[in-house]
Amino acid sequence: MVTKEETAEYFRNTYDLQSDDGTWFSVIVGLDDNRQIISGIDLEENFCRILTPIGCICESKLNDALDLMSEGIVGGLVRIGNKHCVNHAFFLDSMESPADINVLVYAVAKIAYDIKEKILGKD
Numbered sequence: 001m002v003t004k005e006e007t008a009e010y011f012r013n014t015y016d017l018q019s020d021d022g023t024w025f026s027v028i029v030g031l032d033d034n035r036q037i038i039s040g041i042d043l044e045e046n047f048c049r050i051l052t053p054i055g056c057i058c059e060s061k062l063n064d065a066l067d068l069m070s071e072g073i074v075g076g077l078v079r080i081g082n083k084h085c086v087n088h089a090f091f092l093d094s095m096e097s098p099a100d101i102n103v104l105v106y107a108v109a110k111i112a113y114d115i116k117e118k119i120l121g122k123d
Contacts, residue, residue: 001093002101004045010098011041029109037113039105049089050075050105052112055120057084065119072111074104086112 008022015027018038025041029052042049057065065084069077075088088108095101 002095002098004043004092007043007048007092007098007101010101011043014102027105029105031106031110031113035113037109037116039109039112041105046093047089047091048101049087050108051078051080051085051087052109054084054086054112054116056082057119061119065115068115068118069111072107074107075111086115 008020008025011017011025011027012020015025015029018026018028020026023043025043027039027041028036029039030036037052039050039052042051054065065077069075069086072086075086078085078087086108088104090104
C-alpha cells in the first residue's frame with residue numbers, strides 16, 4: 001500500500017510539475033513521438049484522481065468520443081465546466097508502489113490525447 005506522502009514525493013521526483021500544492025499536481029506527460037499533454041492529479045489521503053483535459057466536445061461528436069473511451073483500459077469521460085476530461089480514480093491502497101501510478105497517468109493521458117486528436121482534430 002502506498003501513502004499520500006510517498007506518492008507526492010514520487011510525483012515531485014518523476015514529473016515536470018507545472019503546479020504542486022501538496023494535493024493537486026499539474027504534470028506534463030510525455031507520449032510517443034515527442035507528444036505531450038498536461039494532466040492533473042488530485043492526491044487525497046486515501047485516493048488519487050487523474051484528470052486529463054480534452055477540450056469541449058460538441059454533442060454531435062460525444063458518442064464518437066465515448067466509443068473511443070470504450071477501447072481504453074482506464075478512465076471515464078467527464079465534463080468540468082465547458083471542458084471534457086478523461087478521468088480515472090482509484091484507492092491508494094490498491095497500489096503496491098507509487099511507480100504503479102505512473103502507468104495509469106500515462107494511460108489516461110494517452111487516451112485523452114487520442115480522443116482530442118481524432119474527435120477535435122487537434123494535438
